[in-house]
Amino acid sequence: xxxxxxxxxxxxxxxxxxxxxxxxxxxxxxxxxxxxxxxxxxxxxxxxxxxxxxxxxxxxxxxxxxxxxxxxxxxxxxxxxxxxxxxxxxxxxxxxxxxxxxxxxxxxxxxxxxxxxxxxxxxxxxxxxxxxxxxxxxxxxxxxxxxxxxxxxxxxxxxxxxxxxxxxxxxxxxxxxxxxxxxxxxxxxxxxxxxxxxxxxxxxxxxxxxxxxxxxxxxxxxxxxxxxxxxxxxxxxxxxxxxxxxxxxxxxxxxxxxxxxxxxxxxxxxxxxxxxxxxxxxxxxxxxxxxxxxxxxxxxxxxxxxxxxxxxxxxxxxxxxxxxxxxxxxxxxxxxxxxxxxxxxxxxxxxxxxxxxx
Amino acid sequence: xxxxxxxxxxxxxxxxxxxxxxxxxxxxxxxxxxxxxxxxxxxxxxxxxxxxxxxxxxxxxxxxxxxxxxxxxxxxxxxxxxxxxxxxxxxxxxxxxxxxxxxxxxxxxxxxxxxxxxxxxxxxxxxxxxxxxxxxxxxxxxxxxxxxxxxxxxxxxxxxxxxxxxxxxxxxxxxxxxxxxxxxxxxxxxxxxxxxxxxxxxxxxxxxxxxxxxxxxxxxxxxxxxxxxxxxxxxxxxxxxxxxxxxxxxxxxxxxxxxxxxxxxxxxxxxxxxxxxxxxxxxxxxxxxxxxxxxxxxxxxxxxxxxxxxxxxxxxxxxxxxxxxxxxxxxxxxxxxxxxxxxxxxxxxxxxxxxxxxxxxxxxxxxxxxxxxxxxxxxxxxxxxxxxxxxxxxxxxxxxxxxxxxxxxxxxxxxxxxxxxxxxxxxxxxxxxxxxxxxxxxxxxxxxxxxxxxxxxxxxxxxxxxxxxxxxxxxxxxxxxxxxxxxxxxxxxxxxxxxxxxxxxxxxxxxxxxxxx
Numbered sequence: 001x002x003x004x005x006x007x008x009x010x011x012x013x014x015x016x017x018x019x020x021x022x023x024x025x026x027x028x029x030x031x032x033x034x035x036x037x038x039x040x041x042x043x044x045x046x047x048x049x050x051x052x053x054x055x056x057x058x059x060x061x062x063x064x065x066x067x068x069x070x071x072x073x074x075x076x077x078x079x080x081x082x083x084x085x086x087x088x089x090x091x092x093x094x095x096x097x098x099x100x101x102x103x104x105x106x107x108x109x110x111x112x113x114x115x116x117x118x119x120x121x122x123x124x125x126x127x128x129x130x131x132x133x134x135x136x137x138x139x140x141x142x143x144x145x146x147x148x149x150x151x152x153x154x155x156x157x158x159x160x161x162x163x164x165x166x167x168x169x170x171x172x173x174x175x176x177x178x179x180x181x182x183x184x185x186x187x188x189x190x191x192x193x194x195x196x197x198x199x200x201x202x203x204x205x206x207x208x209x210x211x212x213x214x215x216x217x218x219x220x221x222x223x224x225x226x227x228x229x230x231x232x233x234x235x236x237x238x239x240x241x242x243x244x245x246x247x248x249x250x251x252x253x254x255x256x257x258x259x260x261x262x263x264x265x266x267x268x269x270x271x272x273x274x275x276x277x278x279x280x281x282x283x284x285x286x287x288x289x290x291x292x293x294x295x296x297x298x299x300x301x302x303x304x305x306x307x308x309x310x311x312x313x314x315x316x317x318x319x320x321x322x323x324x325x326x327x328x329x330x331x332x333x334x335x336x337x338x339x340x341x342x343x344x345x346x347x348x349x350x351x352x353x354x355x356x357x358x
Numbered sequence: 359x360x361x362x363x364x365x366x367x368x369x370x371x372x373x374x375x376x377x378x379x380x381x382x383x384x385x386x387x388x389x390x391x392x393x394x395x396x397x398x399x400x401x402x403x404x405x406x407x408x409x410x411x412x413x414x415x416x417x418x419x420x421x422x423x424x425x426x427x428x429x430x431x432x433x434x435x436x437x438x439x440x441x442x443x444x445x446x447x448x449x450x451x452x453x454x455x456x457x458x459x460x461x462x463x464x465x466x467x468x469x470x471x472x473x474x475x476x477x478x479x480x481x482x483x484x485x486x487x488x489x490x491x492x493x494x495x496x497x498x499x500x501x502x503x504x505x506x507x508x509x510x511x512x513x514x515x516x517x518x519x520x521x522x523x524x525x526x527x528x529x530x531x532x533x534x535x536x537x538x539x540x541x542x543x544x545x546x547x548x549x550x551x552x553x554x555x556x557x558x559x560x561x562x563x564x565x566x567x568x569x570x571x572x573x574x575x576x577x578x579x580x581x582x583x584x585x586x587x588x589x590x591x592x593x594x595x596x597x598x599x600x601x602x603x604x605x606x607x608x609x610x611x612x613x614x615x616x617x618x619x620x621x622x623x624x625x626x627x628x629x630x631x632x633x634x635x636x637x638x639x640x641x642x643x644x645x646x647x648x649x650x651x652x653x654x655x656x657x658x659x660x661x662x663x664x665x666x667x668x669x670x671x672x673x674x675x676x677x678x679x680x681x682x683x684x685x686x687x688x689x690x691x692x693x694x695x696x697x698x699x700x701x702x703x704x705x706x707x708x709x710x711x712x713x714x715x716x717x718x719x720x721x722x723x724x725x726x727x728x729x730x731x732x733x734x735x736x737x738x739x740x741x742x743x744x745x746x747x748x749x750x751x752x753x754x755x756x757x758x759x760x761x762x763x764x765x766x767x768x769x770x771x772x773x774x775x776x777x778x779x780x781x782x783x784x785x786x787x788x789x790x791x792x793x794x795x796x797x798x799x800x801x802x803x804x805x806x807x808x809x810x811x812x813x814x815x816x817x818x819x820x821x822x823x824x825x826x827x828x829x830x831x832x833x834x835x836x837x838x839x840x841x842x843x844x845x846x847x848x849x850x851x852x853x854x855x856x857x858x859x860x861x862x863x864x865x866x867x868x869x870x871x872x873x874x875x
Contacts, residue, residue: 240446246417253419255448263452265420276420279427279452341421 002050003121003204006271009040010108015204015213017107018299019229019316022288024271025104025128026066026295027301030073035111043111045119046096048200053192056092058083058117060109061100062130063149063171064181070107079113082148085156086187089146096191099123100135100184101280102202120191126199126319127288129167129332130270136321137189138164139331140197145188149174152182199319209316213297222294222312229290231314234275234282235264236294239309248338254305256313266291267342268302273334274342275313284342286318286332362387363408363477365436365459366578368469371476372514373486375468380442381450382459388436391473393466397425403433410475412466414441419491422449422505430456438463446751487513487590495597502601503527509594515587519562519598521569533557533575543571547592549584558588564599566606572598610749613666616641620690624739648695650704651729651741652711653749655688657760658723665689665722672714678707688724688749690742704731708763715761725752725760786855792838794859803831805856808849811848 005013014028060079062069087093087210094117097110102123110119124135132138137145140232147159147167157174159167175182194200212228226233245251251273256264258277267274272289283289291300294310305311322328334342361608364387368374390407394400400409409429415422422445429437436462445453445460453460465475475483499505502519510517510530511698518528522543522794525533532691534554540547541559549558559573572595574587619641622634638645656662662684669689674681678817682691693707708728715726729741744764752762787794793801803821807828810816816830818825836843 055447241446243419243446248418251418256421257451261455263423263455265423267418267420274420278428278456279423279425281424311756341416341424358826 001047003047004282005043005045007036010035010205012210012214013206014108014210015299016208017103017105017211019203019209019290020103020107020126020206020288021128021299021301022103022271022285023128023268023291023300023302024066025101025106026062026069027291028105028108030069031105031108031111032264035108036076038111038114040114043114043119045121047217048122048191048194048198051096051118051191052167053190055092055096055118056090056187056282057096057098057120057189057191057194058086058094059098059100059135059137059186060113061106061184062109062181063184064175064178066105066181067180068179072179072181074112074183077112078150079109079185081156082150082183082185083113083117085148085158085187086146089148089158089160090144090188094187095119096207098194098198099202100186101125101128102199103128104208105198107202107206110350120194121203122194122198122200123202124186124198126202126321127286128271132171132184133164134331134336135164135186136328137186137193138167139328141191142189147171147188148185148187150178150183152178156287157208175211199321202319202331219297225292225297225312225313229314229316229337231290231316232283234289234313234315235262235277236312237262237264239305239307239311242305242307251337251339252302252305256311258292264313266305267334267339268305269337270301270302273339275315281342283315284334285316285337286317286322286329288318290316361477362389363473364388364578364580367476367580367583368472370515370576370578370580370583371472372471373468373475375463377438377472378443378462379599380445380460380462381438381453382457386435391470391477392434393470397428397437400429400432400434405433406435407433408436408438409434410463410470410473411437411439411464414439414442419446419448421551421651422446423452425641426453426458426460430458435459435747436461438466440464440466440471446464457615460715476582480586484586484589487586488593490514491590491594491597495594499601502598502605503529505598505601506530510663513574513587513590515579517594518557518573518575520559520571520573526570531575533573537575538858541573543569547588549581549588551579551581551584555579556584558584558591560588560591560595560798562595562602564602567602570602571602597631610663610665613663613684616683619643620683620685620797622683624742641681644694645735645738648698648731648733649738649741650707650731651690651692651738651745652726653685653688653729653742653745654689654715654718654724654726655686655724655753656723657753658746660722660724661688662689665724668721669714669718672717676710676714690745692729692738692741692745698733699731701848712759712761719760725749725755726762727752728761728763730732746859782854783858786858789851789855790839790859793835800831800835801856801860803828804835804852807859808833808853808856812843812849 006049010032014032017028083094097117098120099107099111100123102125124137127272149157149171151157151174153326159170161167169182209229212225220228222236223233237256240255243252243253251269254266258264262278265276266272272291274284275289291311291313292298293300294312322332330336368377386406388408389405389681390403391410392400392403392407393410395412396413416425426449440463442460442462490512491509494508497508499508506527506529506628516528516531516533518533519526520538525538536554537550540550540552541557545562550556554580555575555577557573557575559571562570562572564570572589572591619637621854623638626634631808666682666684666689670682679694680691682689711728718724727745729744729748732741748762748764752758752760755762795865806821807817810820814825814829818828841848841852843852
């Protein structure tokens with residue numbers, strides 16, 4: 001389905017991608033400011049079925065620190081050198097572009113190439129994920145893909161390997177070389193590949209999620225908001241402490257005293273990964289666990305858990321693509337993040353999350 | 359026999375591996391204890407149970423939450439594990455919220471053993487206590503207090519030797535008053551449990567001290583523990599009774615030795631005897647320095663050994679160094695100073711001795727004399743002599759509260775004190791015998807005459823008699839006695855004899871004594 005995106009819908013779309021970020025993915029403010037100046041409005045977005053299967057496609061995103069994007073403004077065409085490099089390497093010029101990460105600020109990345117390439121409503125994550133080896137194309141081992149990263153000073157690195165772990169490591173080096181943030185592009189696939197090996201309809205979903213926050217009169221209550229988001233309201237309460245996990249400095253545990261007296265815990269790395277109520281696991285990745293400020297209803301990043309803040313936590317269903325096979329699920333389950341004991345939200349025998357170890 | 363285990367009993371068990379409550383409080387007792395490596399090994403428990411885990415917490419707080427929740431969902435109402443202290447506020451809150459007691463234990467295996475003893479192995483519990491009692495008897499104890507300390511340390515509970523009124527001795531804690539009051543002093547064995555604590559006591563079968571009980575006590579002890587401790591008390595009791603006897607024999611012996619040594623020292627006077635000095639040195643008696651002696655004598659018959667015990671205990675509360683020994687019908691003691699004490703210190707000492715005297719009088723009918731400050735070995739003898747005289751005077755001085763200090767005495771009183779000893783009074787009675795048998799006016803007139811410097815006129819005026827009556831009576835007295843009062847020595851002797859005989863408590867007794875001897 002071909003759809004037209006109006007300029008005024010940009011904020012809604014940005015907020016929707018923020019929700020899909022699950023506490024990570026970065027804020028879309030910078031892209032919204034850049035794209036608002038674009039002369040191309042209204043923008044056309046194609047569904048994967050609207051383009052011929054053999055259309056060469058690329059996926060783009062910014063990798064590294066999303067915070068840096070607020071300080072280092074990307075140039076006019078941050079992905080252009082990468083698209084050129086992909087053409088030189090694959091021998092074909094891409095004619096379509098999709099998001100590499102359909103969440104957070106990267107949900108809006110493809111629109112920076114809208115003047116040259118057809119924007120396709122598909123992405124390789126369907127939510128925010130921290131690593132490049134968690135791309136749907138890599139999980140399904142789609143052959144012929146190539147990953148290109150900018151390395152700063154107009155340089156690019158082309159990573160051509162069938163081993164996803166290598167992509168993650170090498171791209172990470174390129175990102176460090178580029179100063180902590182760099183443009184990343186995956187090429188070597190077609191729009192037809194996206195039907196099977198990508199999460200489609202993410203933009204549609206983001207629009208729906210973004211609209212759920214909009215209201216004419218009084219702000220909707222939290223249960224109403226949850227309904228509008230098709231989410232479960234996990235808990236509402238005040239942040240008591242934020243602790244670093246002793247054996248994993250990148251994992252933090254947020255203690256929330258719920259309004260109903262329960263002890264809530266949010267376990268997060270760069271995204272929110274799990275939620276527990278009174279020691280019982282109630283939601284884990286790949287479910288999208290979203291935290292909003294109870295008062296302002298703004299969608300919080302993980303670093304927005306500040307002591308004393310009153311928050312509401314919601315769980316959105318995981319993109320179906322990830323739950324279709326055990327292999328896919330294993331790539332995005334808590335164990336993939338090094339968190340043991342959280343798999344199987346309610347355990348095999350109905351007991352709380354002490355089910356298995358990775 | 360109940361097969362329940364409660365938190366208090368577990369906390370009271372000495373061999374529980376250092377168990378402490380980290381969060382939660384016990385409501386219902388536990389009926390089962392399971393020991394596993396980790397929470398994943400626990401299986402569903404139908405009853406309210408205690409889970410003992412041998413591995414510590416997982417590191418992350420959410421993992422700790424999950425552990426608590428999982429154990430709770432499996433039916434466990436308490437979890438004990440090493441390192442439970444590390445649980446942060448959130449976890450403690452969750453435990454309270456879920457009604458789970460969290461226990462910290464240094465040694466889960468010992469805790470498991472303790473639980474087993476309390477739940478199933480009652481005999482093992484008893485046997486453990488008895489073995490500990492036996493172990494403590496094995497070690498040398500220097501006294502009863504030491505023996506009680508050993509028993510308490512070994513058994514792991516407080517121990518007290520009590521009579522109906524008070525705690526004689528205790529070790530390893532303080533027996534709460536309420537528990538003491540609850541103890542029944544009648545039966546052979548008694549176990550009490552009140553809110554303030556619990557105790558198992560046994561009658562002490564001691565010939566010298568009746569009505570004593572030996573009690574093991576503690577807080578939170580359950581019936582099983584009290585039963586086991588009662589057996590332990592029964593086993594420990596003979597050792598305690600024997601110790602009481604041994605200590606008493608040793609005390610009596612020691613007092614006798616000290617008494618003999620003091621007698622030797624006082625009798626030796628100025629002579630120096632190296633062997634005697636060594637013996638005194640061995641006892642810690644220093645003759646060098648400055649001494650203030652005191653003597654406490656019974657106005658009626660007293661048990662000098664009990665008096666010594668009592669006074670020694672009273673003196674122990676005072677600052678300074680005291681030496682006390684039984685001597686004659688009382689006890690003699692002294693305080694020593696290495697340098698000349700300022701007058702204030704001596705006054706304080708005398709004031710303290712007055713306090714000791716007052717408290718001693720509550721138990722014994724005694725009189726106390728305090729000697730003057732003297733230095734060196736002869737000085738000590740002199741001070742003791744002074745104290746002895748003062749005590750003798752004090753025995754008749756109710757107005758002074760039966761307490762006399764030699765420094766405050768006049769020469770006359772001192773002289774009189776000499777005339778009141780056992781040999782002088784019969785002698786005086788013998789000297790004045792013919793007068794005593796007659797009417798009292800002759801002796802009274804003679805005494806007044808001698809008191810008034812042999813002046814007839816002054817005597818007549820003092821007695822309200824005519825001068826001729828006085829001179830007649832004196833002449834008759836001289837005639838009856840057959841003595842020449844113009845002789846100065848005879849006059850002094852008769853004067854003293856008059857005083858002594860008139861002051862003697864019962865002149866008729868003296869008279870009868872004389873007539874029957």
